[in-house]
């Protein structure tokens with residue numbers, strides 16, 4: 001087995017780990033680091049459940065090898081969760097009933113986080129476009145889009 005030694009930052013913590021060169025980033029996060037908020041659905045880059053931020057940009061952790069993020073900064077849903085309480089996006093998902101089984105929710109929130117980091121006032125169409133690569137089998141998306149609108153309003157200081 002070929003191994004590689006990685007140095008990276010995950011959720012603000014610098015780490016060094018030796019992993020198989022074939023280990024996916026999703027497996028590395030879930031199994032080696034215990035960050036199971038990153039969900040694995042299709043494992044083929046289709047569903048978006050495994051979305052994380054790599055150097056601030058959303059990426060499908062099932063399609064990346066851990067070796068490819070050597071030197072990078074990775075943020076998972078755990079890293080977007082305050083030590084106490086919920087982030088505005090998480091609270092909005094709860095308040096708008098934007099989740100049912102919750103399997104897609106971490107990927108939805110990571111993707112929406114990336115959007116709101118760039119655009120605090122996205123239109124409904126922009127939100128739908130941003131989330132179009134994240135599949136949800138439960139909700140019909142209406143409440144998910146509302147939740148992102150609500151979180152955007154909170155981040156603009158328009159709602160408590």
Ligand code: FES
Nearest residue numbers: 041043045048062
């Ligand atoms: S598990 Fe990665 S896109 Fe579906």
Ligand code: FES
Nearest residue numbers: 100102136137138
């Ligand atoms: S809430 Fe179940 S898949 Fe989206």
